[in-house]
Amino acid sequence: MTPALLLLAAAAAPAPAVDPQAAILGTWHNPKNSVAVRTGHCGQSLCGWVIRASDKAKNDVASKGYPPLIGTALLRGYKANGKARWSGQIYVPDMGRAFGSTVTMVDADTLNVRGCLIGGFICKSQIWRRD
Template identity: 40%
Template structure:
């Protein structure tokens, strides 16, 4: 009986050690999930899991942002996927592609939480070249 209990204890200890890194990663990277607004509060994007990756869809946009997107070739800004194929990077953030609707272009991009209510969003014409960064703010639920 002692041997069976010892084995059970070892199995539980091993399972705990295997699950702990997964939980730490989910907590670290999960901070990006939610609705975020750009600095001018003209667009709100919901960032959520998309399979093993992360994506972001426009859930609200003011009239000017919608008009700018239409002029750029995106007829319906609300519902458009702006963040595509984002995956965790080694720096505690996310890396993927960003669609810019008013320019009808897709750029390389990153998103990294600063704290619970802010993240730095960055898009580059080429990886690391001709980049623009913005601080986005979480929209209260």
């Protein structure tokens, strides 16, 4: 086969499947850098687990009688909900509760993490940065 035909054959080959969640996979930290969360697959969903926490963050959770912060899934059951947007539940460790949430990729190194309670009437957002 000539080089031109090889090039043409390669161009016609189907592109490998790209995981739509791949861009969000990685390690992210909250605005105060008190917690680092590693995102990854959990079944067919996206989740995020605490891999690092400041002593203050760990003590805040422990003082309220909740399980240790390291290893806790903060992001739970997120499903793609549009381009660069996921919906799921965010667990707030020092409250011991999970709330409806969306995560939106602002750019390759920035997430807007938004959690809402009372049916979406009261919401709070944080900007998380990639480590």
